[in-house]
Every structure is written in structure tokens, then in C-alpha cells.
Amino acid sequence: MEIKDFEYIRAIVExxxxxxxxxxxxxxxxxxxxxVKNMEERLGFQVFQVIGKKFTLTTLxxxxxxxxxxxxxxxxxxxxxxxTMQEKRYGKIRLAxxxxxxxxxxxxxxxxxxxxxxxxxxxxxxxxxxxxEKKIQDGQADVIIMNKPERVLNMDYEIVRKExxxxxxxxxxxxxxxxxxxxxxKYPFFDLRKLEDQRFILHFPNQRTGQMAEKIFRYYxxxxxxxxxxxxxxxALNLTVAGxxxxxxYENHVDHLxxxxxxxxxxxxxxxxxxxxxxxxxxxxxxxxxxxxxREFIELCKTLI
Numbered sequence: 001m002e003i004k005d006f007e008y009i010r011a012i013v014e015x016x017x018x019x020x021x022x023x024x025x026x027x028x029x030x031x032x033x034x035x036v037k038n039m040e041e042r043l044g045f046q047v048f049q050v051i052g053k054k055f056t057l058t059t060l061x062x063x064x065x066x067x068x069x070x071x072x073x074x075x076x077x078x079x080x081x082x083x084t085m086q087e088k089r090y091g092k093i094r095l096a097x098x099x100x101x102x103x104x105x106x107x108x109x110x111x112x113x114x115x116x117x118x119x120x121x122x123x124x125x126x127x128x129x130x131x132x133e134k135k136i137q138d139g140q141a142d143v144i145i146m147n148k149p150e151r152v153l154n155m156d157y158e159i160v161r162k163e164x165x166x167x168x169x170x171x172x173x174x175x176x177x178x179x180x181x182x183x184x185x186k187y188p189f190f191d192l193r194k195l196e197d198q199r200f201i202l203h204f205p206n207q208r209t210g211q212m213a214e215k216i217f218r219y220y221x222x223x224x225x226x227x228x229x230x231x232x233x234x235x236a237l238n239l240t241v242a243g244x245x246x247x248x249x250y251e252n253h254v255d256h257l258x259x260x261x262x263x264x265x266x267x268x269x270x271x272x273x274x275x276x277x278x279x280x281x282x283x284x285x286x287x288x289x290x291x292x293x294x295r296e297f298i299e300l301c302k303t304l305i
Contacts, residue, residue: 003075005039006068008032009047009057010138013065017053072139076288083291090119093294096132096141097124098208100233104256105145108304109297116300117293128231130206136285142294145301147208147250148279150215157283158298160305163252165212165276168236168263170243173198187251190266192220199226199245201236208278209233213248216268216276237263250278252305280305 011021012032022032040047047061057065083091097105102124110122125132125141129149135141136155148159166187173195203210217223228245230236236247240263249257254265269275282298282305284290290298 001043002039003071004035005043006065006072008035008039009061009065009068010140012036012048012055013057014140017055069138073285073288076139076142076285080289080291080294083293089117089293091291091293092121092123093143093297094123094125094135094141096135096144096146097126098129098132098146099126100253101145102126104253105301105305109301112304113297113300116296120293120297128204128206129208136283139285142284142288142290143298144281144283145305146281146283148281149208149211153283154286155283156286156288157281158302160280160282160302161252162274162277162279163250164267164269164274165209165216165248165278166251166254167192167266167268168240168247168249169195169266170240170246170263172243173246174264185267187265187267189270190268192216192268193222195246196222196224197226198224199228200224201228201230201239201245201247203233203236203248204229204231207231209248209250212276212278216248219275233257234259252280 008021008025011024012018015021015024018032018036019029022029025032036048043064045060046058047064048055049058106124113120113122125135129144129146132141132144132146133153133155136144144155145160147163148157164187167190169190200213202213205211205214226245228239230239233249233253234257237249237257237259239245240247241259241261247263249265251265269277282301284294284298
């Protein structure tokens with residue numbers, strides 16, 4: 001049983017074939033193939049079953065990896081404790097963050113953190129939140145910044161701020177509507193039900209904005225008939241600007257997106273409520289002992305998000 005076994009097995013499981021796993025591990029595909037062969041001979045059982053080019057775990061392989069993930073957690077906690085006791089100012093933070101939030105937060109955070117800890121390396125994972133959550137749980141990432149879903153999370157986390165989800169509308173769509181007074185509020189309320197027949201540009205259900213859209217439609221008892229899906233928030237808003245449809249966006253994104261033109265933004269929560277607000281969190285693996293530089297990274301993020 002070797003630490004490298006678990007790291008290599010996990011990479012193969014995640015990427016589902018040797019070539020991509022080898023690229024992720026920065027080794028050659030033949031070297032990884034030989035390692036797997038030698039590992040299975042050493043262990044005395046088959047870890048993978050191969051169908052075509054796809055690698056999946058055998059039953060014993062699943063048990064071995066589950067055990068290995070626990071061992072990797074113990075290793076990470078020991079390393080964190082060691083660095084805390086020795087007050088080392090070098091190490092690595094594996095940061096998981098959705099792509100759009102990464103685009104405007106990291107230029108604010110990383111240069112400031114680098115001044116404090118020039119010898120701490122940041123390794124970045126950018127993907128949908130549900131995929132990034134799993135990286136935290138499996139010990140592949142140390143810190144995650146994301147919107148909190150409406151379910152129990154299997155991680156420790158700290159709430160940083162709240163942000164409302166807004167309705168983005170092309171001005172031409174509203175030419176037949178009397179618009180609310182905009183001087184009193186930054187984002188005046190607009191009754192979404194008036195736009196039920198419009199095309200909605202939505203994100204997929206495994207994205208937080210997509211999940212929030214489903215919640216909004218349930219609340220207003222709406223079922224849009226014309227829907228266009230994209231994973232990219234900037235694409236959705238640029239399509240809205242072009243008059244292709246209406247979309248949803250978190251208010252914090254609005255302040256940072258660099259759009260050629262701006263759609264009209266409205267609140268869709270009932271006046272004096274925050275029905276469709278989401279909490280932004282910074283999370284890390286449950287019961288993880290954080291080294292000082294990771295703790296300081298989190299505190300810096302809390303001041304800048």
C-alpha cells in the first residue's frame with residue numbers, strides 16, 4: 001500500500017482513461033500503464049476493469065480507493081499540523097472556484113496574497129460548483145468559493161456575503177410595459193410573470209444559477225415554453241443584450257462583467273424581501289486542519305469578495 005497508489009487511482013477514476021490521467025499527473029501514458037500493472041501485481045488483486053479504453057474500479061478497487069482517500073486526508077492533516085507547528089511560510093493551496101467568479105476575483109486576491117506568501121503556490125480548479133464540491137470532499141482541493149446550495153453540504157464553510165439574483169432584460173422587450181421608478185432603488189422590482197411568453201436563456205440544472213431559476217419558476221408557478229441553455233454566464237448576458245431573450249445573473253457578477261452594452265436589470269423578489277438571494281461561501285473539507293497560510297488566504301478572500 002503506497003500513497004502514490006491512491007493518487008494515481010483517483011486520477012484514473014476521475015479522467016476515465018489512462019491518457020488524460022497521465023497528462024493530469026504529468027507522467028507518460030506508458031509509465032502510468034506500467035505503474036497500474038505493477039501495482040495490481042503487488043496488491044494481489046485487480047483494481048480496474050477495462051472496457052474498451054474506459055477504466056472503472058472493481059469492487060476491491062472501490063474499497064481500496066475509499067481507504068486511500070481516508071489515508072490522504074490523514075496525510076493532509078498531518079502536513080497542515082506540521083506546517084502550523086513549524087510556522088513555515090511555503091506550501092500549496094488548491095483552490096476550486098467557478099470560472100466566471102474566478103475571472104474577476106482572482107486578479108484582486110492573488111497579487112495581494114502573493115505579497116504575504118510569495119512561496120505559497122496556488123493550484124486552480126475551475127468548473128461547475130457541483131463538480132468542484134466533489135474535489136473538496138475527495139481531498140483534491142483545499143478551498144472552494146461558491147454560492148451555497150439549498151441543501152446540507154458535506155464540508156465546513158464560512159458565509160462571506162449575500163447576493164440577489166437579478167433579471168436581465170433587453171430594453172426592446174419592455175417597450176410595451178410601463179417601467180417601475182428606478183430612482184429609489186438600484187434594482188427595482190419587476191413582475192416576472194409578465195414575461196412568461198419570452199425566451200429564457202438559462203443555465204443547466206447542475207449550475208447554481210440554473211437551480212435558482214428552477215426555484216424562481218416554482219415560486220411564480222411558471223413553466224416557460226421557450227428556453228435556450230448555455231453554461232456560460234457572459235454568453236447568456238451577451239445574448240440578452242442582443243435581444244435574443246431574458247436571463248438571470250447574480251448581482252455581484254453585474255458589477256464585474258465587461259459587457260459592450262448593458263441590459264436592464266431588475267429585482268424579481270417581492271418588494272422588501274430577499275426571496276431569491278444566495279449566500280457566497282468559502283468552504284474546505286470537514287474537520288480539515290488548515291495551515292496558517294490557508295487560514296490567512298480565507299481571511300483575505302472574505303475582505304475582497
